[in-house]
Amino acid sequence: MYDVNYHRASSVEEAASLMSRAEDGKFVAGGQTLIPTMKQRLAAPSDLIDLRHIASMKGIRVEGGKVTIGAATTHAEVAGSADIARVCPGICSLASHIGDPAVRHMGTIGGSIANNDPAADYPAAMMALGADIVTNKRTIAADDFFAGLFETALEDGEIITSVSFSAPVKCAYAKFANPASRYAMAGVFVARFDDGSVRVGVTGAGSDGVFRHKGMEDALTSDWNAGALDGVSVDEGMMLSDIHGDAAYRANLVKVMAKRAVAAAG
């Protein structure tokens, strides 16, 4: 690792100000991707501005069906939240299977979403839940937020402060883990809302990162049943292909995981 200046911000404003003064600054919100990258000398920011200790960015609020999760909330906190579990257990289950215990106690939802690793779990949930990504400047719909591999709508210096979504009637996440990294090779989050509409977010499999699958959403909206997906095709042309599985295999996994998610959601 190269030398770096570490700053622990105590407010969103301070974090933004530190960033504006840094030569080549990076926000760190858990560092579960950034720190290993720096250790391998593949990233060399001049300054790290830590968002994890900003009080206003921490914590979980559930009011009626509205769930708000502070961006600096750890995966372990989401996984263990009884309040969320009551209205949206699927996201607790998702968080409980991210990485390992060390990762879950350091990594945060804001960090994961801002990084937008194409194999990360949270982006699938944000898409399927139609979440709002709230920053220090604006509110961005999940559909507009994720913009390809490791790309988001965030502008320079923009900080995610929280995410919020309306709890669905039913939801679940099914992940097929890469045998080596245990990141998602195909992770599918399905959510059914009180108007009967269904949203399906897919991570890990797409060659352009997280996406919604319209064909599955339509099929499940008309028939909320795993069997309804039998006739739906997953386009191999959209799929990643690597040493762990080719596009045909990933397309198969997307469908299998979607069916398992629907079955788990009940």
Place this chain on the structure above:
Amino acid sequence: MGMEGIGARVKRKEDQRFITGKGRYTDDFKMAGMHFAAFVRSPHAHARIKGIDKSAAEAMPGVVGVLDGKQLTGDGIGNIICGWMIHSKDGSPMNMGAWSALATEYVRYVGDAAAVVIADTEENARAAAGAVDVDYEVLPAIVDPAATLNAGAPQVHDNAPGNLIYDWEVGTDVKTVDEALANSVHVTEMEIRNNRLIPNAIEPRAALANYDMADDHFTLYTTSQNPHVARLVLSAFYQVAPEHKLRVIAPDVGGGFGSKIFIYPEEIVCLWASKRTGVPVKWTAERTESFLADAHGRDHVTKAWIGFDADNKITGFKIDTIANLGAYMSLFSSSVPTYLYAILMSGQYDIANVHCNVRAVYTNTAPVDAYRGAGRPEATYVVERIMETAARELGVDPAELRRKNFVRSFPHQTPLILCYDAGDYDATLDAALKAADYAGFPARRAEAEKRGKKRGIGLSCYIEACGLAPSAAVGSLGAGVGLWESAEVRVNPVGTVEVLTGAHSHGQGHETTFSQLIAERFGLPTDNVSIVHGDTDKVQFGMGTYGSRSGAVGMSAVVKALDKVEGKARKIAAHLMEADEADIVIENGEVKVAGTDKKLGWHEVCLAAYTAHNLPEGMEPGLKETSFYDPTNFTFPAGSYVCEVEVDPETGVTEVVQFVAADDFGRIINPMIVEGQVHGGVTQGIGQALLEHGIYTEDGQLVTASYMDYAMPRADNVPSYKLSTHETLCPSNPLGVKGCGEAGAIGSPPAVINAITDAIGNNNLSMPATPARVWAAMNG
């Protein structure tokens, strides 16, 4: 036996320090003025070095040296060699290309070291290494072991035309085998690949070298399985330091699996650089360096044909293998696909006609050498995959086909050099089938089918040759060293015992098991025994630990030294108690005269040896004896493994739901440690079968250079194992031990693949059987 003697489940003495974080590994040692080495490694699989601009690196903070291969060879440091000469079948010696510890003109794989930076901190060294500007002319590369032999393939070394290192054969005359196959009622033919593995010991390789100018003496702390061999090779072949002026210390070592047998460029460079720069030099590999530059394992491409008569007896077996040795010939690389592989092709079977041809080849990949099992897993995979396949083709029970062909009389001379000395293959197969409830499998399969799972069962009956090795025998086969072992038993005046052994423990638990030999012999608690190893200044000499040799060879040396100690102690005791030496009995820490109440404490006899006030006429004082033990034969551990899997047809995921191992390791010193070895070995074998694969791109980039892509087995990949042992004693060593360290990794991969191919009904499946591959095999 006493409470802690042979056969007792003594808890590991060394674990207290390991599990409380008190182990002392190479990287834990520090020296005044210590500097750090960082290697400049080639990003190209094949390139010519046009020039190296060191000026920017030399100007960086803390840098005391930026050194290259021309300086290294200019100082007289010799090339790295392979220590086992193999001759091709036309009589020509193997084609060994030059390997300098730092490249002089060409780099030949990604990770090949082109230069080194010595600086005051690790950070400064690494930063400066990044600033060394190597001007590469990139050349075409070749990574595939079969394609490297094709006309027009890029040449890795000038003196290995066509990238062929040797073309070697062993066994029955090939025409005789061809005739036997032609006259067979049935012939099974297979193409088999054995996947490249990357060792991944928990502790990465490390070295700390110091040249002491005052004494003109070198010290090297290093992660070695065989410090004396390291000293010998560093001195005799690489001219780094004269043997009497080089101390090699291998302290606690966190796993080796073969990868720490070899002498690598980094140790050589650290020693040389310490003298050249005048500071102690430490290097500890980063995990990525371990992936790139540790010797890899396996990587074979094989065609095999096996014939049967009308009674399902094997008529002939022919094997043609290409073995990828990578870009350079590592220390024992040549012996792995020959004398550790081909000569095991008879398996547990009585086969009159066996012929194996092996072509070893160069490619632009990391060097390949011994890795847990070393050749024997590759052999067992060929033999046991083709036996299972033949049984399916013949429509006979795979267990019965094996039984039909078992060797049953011993000694048994195979057509492949080896003479099996003892075994009972029916006994281990019976035990395994019983523990696996083989008869109940159809019902379990039907039950799994109801749950939507495909259940399969697979067998593997392995044999291996361990206890490496009779020195004259291996010498005649090309080995550059003898493979005896030595021990010194020092009994102190108070009766405590120190055992100095040339074996090296890097996870095996020698401090416990070697102590049990003394507990058995004299009835002393193991706490009264200390095992000294891993330091060339302390231990007389030794060949180290690999090839499951510590028990069969290392312990035999201890037993021989104990015989001498006991003989002298008896003489002293008989003299002191005025008794006949033949009546002396040593047990439970006492020395008694049989049939009388006369006795002395063990410590009293020991003290008498050192006070020398009253010793038998002419006897020298002291109680300390040395033995050099040279085995008379290999040992032949063998066993039967039964694996049961369930495959999820939707995802191709394989779950190993049952794994049974029935092993014959000869005499067992500590059953708990043996079980641990089998657990670890089988887990590594399941890792090879399901998960692990070192993959290069066509232009030689290592895709699997981190745990993001290289899948190691984890606890949730393996079941709780069902183990048993059956003892036939090895007749060629005093304890009757055979060795257990590699068996699990040797025997398990074919059992797993046989089970999966049985489950999915498609035999066309290569290791690792990843979910994607299994799914493709089911849907292809």
